[in-house]
């Protein structure tokens with residue numbers, strides 16, 4: 001009986017998530033009257049703005065991931081190694097971006113870094129891109145920090161560090177040759193989450209007026225009928241692709257199997 | 261001057277003084293064990309030598325150089341940990357090569373050294389494996405090879421065998437000792453297993469509450485323990501109350517028998533009682549011609565341990581352990597039977613608190 005209810009609830013949940021997706025996909029295929037076609041998808045792919053915004057967002061996502069890894073891995077490592085009592089504080093700080101709306105952050109940025117400020121980052125495209133990258137890094141921080149911290153938990157950070165030190169290694173060597181490779185799977189899952197966040201982000205890119213994928217989706221959604229659901233399906237496919245890659249990386253990393 | 265010296269070493273964690281006035285001189289090529297109960301500060305001493313802890317006071321020199329404030333990664337020390345601590349992302353060969361790579365040893369020389377080290381530990385075939393594909397004993401051998409590859413001046417081992425099962429433990433400790441002697445590397449070995457310490461060390465430091473109670477060769481530590489703590493921690497001990505009859509010559513009486521203790525004159529005066537100790541193997545079953553005294557005893561327990569039989573018996577109102585060798589033609593005494601034990605005053609150990 002309990003099993004029956006468990007399965008029933010599970011199926012209900014599946015329907016709840018799947019039905020809108022199925023409906024949306026079905027609708028996106030109906031551009032040609034009376035038959036299914038990929039016309040809407042073709043239109044999207046033929047649109048130059050799709051490629052421009054998509055590649056812009058990909059580049060920014062890559063930059064965000066690099067900044068995030070450089071910021072989070074040493075921090076999480078250091079906290080685990082030297083300041084374990086500070087962990088709750090750090091965790092709280094990394095959670096703040098979930099609580100503070102992106103719009104608050106971006107208005108803060110605009111106030112601080114406008115053209116008449118001490119650091120006029122919004123004055124140039126590159127400066128704004130840097131600002132946007134920082135914003136994305138902040139948004140992705142909770143996910144990045146958590147996955148890296150979880151990754152660090154699976155290795156004996158203190159002993160590995162001491163082993164490396166006794167063999168003559170300095171901090172950079174330890175971080176790049178020992179710590180980072182051992183939390184690579186965690187870093188990658190953080191990276192894929194970051195990618196998904198950056199690709200879908202609207203507020204920051206729109207308010208900083210950069211040609212990102214998020215605002216493009218919004219623009220298309222406001223003006224067309226069949227293309228937006230097609231775009232949504234594409235976005236979903238990308239996100240799921242990321243998740244699939246995450247799984248693959250976990251499955252195929254050689255030494256990770258030992259810890260499983 | 262000795263190769264490695266620790267002088268007046270102190271370490272406190274907050275108000276907790278963990279190591280107190282610790283002094284030790286180690287000669288080049290010597291194998292020293294730090295032996296003591298859990299929490300006595302063995303690991304802390306070792307970590308100060310390695311550079312992972314800064315001494316609160318005192319100094320450390322290696323090969324005449326003061327390293328007290330030198331960073332861990334510039335001390336050229338090899339270290340082996342209880343938890344192996346192999347780098348899980350690297351193959352066995354890469355683990356062994358790590359220290360050489362950090363030092364910038366050229367490729368050809370590095371490969372040669374790695375091959376040499378793997379041969380030394382008998383794992384030449386396993387260079388391409390990852391640590392998780394090895395048994396615990398193999399991992400710990402790799403850890404030894406990794407520690408030795410950069411030719412460290414001192415090798416430090418912190419209970420490297422305690423995670424292994426009994427058989428592997430014995431064979432690996434002999435292997436460690438063998439390699440240590442072949443390479444002539446100065447070694448400090450931390451353990452709380454007295455048998456382990458005695459079987460492979462040149463000298464043993466018995467630690468108690470952050471101080472070195474006694475430093476000496478295994479034979480000396482076992483047969484001439486200077487404190488009650490050392491005597492009780494190393495091996496089994498029987499204690500007897502004896503009455504002093506002549507302190508100047510060391511004569512005492514035990515159950516009506518006259519015995520002469522070593523280390524006369526005695527600290528106690530005539531008529532006083534003195535507590536003295538005797539190892540189980542110094543109480544011998546039967547009537548022995550060279551023994552000073554013979555006492556009747558009643559067997560209360562028999563442990564057949566193979567080559568050795570350990571009996572518990574009541575001797576002159578004291579419950580004692582005594583060891584005798586197994587002899588295929590003589591079955592051990594049974595519980596409740598009366599036996600005779602021989603003993604001599606010269607085997608007794610006098611203990612200071």
Ligand SMILES: Nc1ncnc2c1ncn2[C@@H]1O[C@H](COP(=O)(O)OP(=O)(O)OP(=O)(O)O)[C@@H](O)[C@H]1O
Nearest residue numbers: 273276278296297298299300301302303304305452
């Ligand atoms: N980092 C530290 N901070 C505070 N106290 C510590 C620290 N390291 C060790 N201690 C304390 O110092 C004492 C000695 O510890 P140490 O690890 O040297 O003992 P040990 O002899 O190696 O014991 P074991 O056989 O259990 O490994 C212990 O009471 C321990 O609680």
Ligand SMILES: [Mg+2]
Nearest residue numbers: 302303304418
């Ligand atoms: Mg210890």
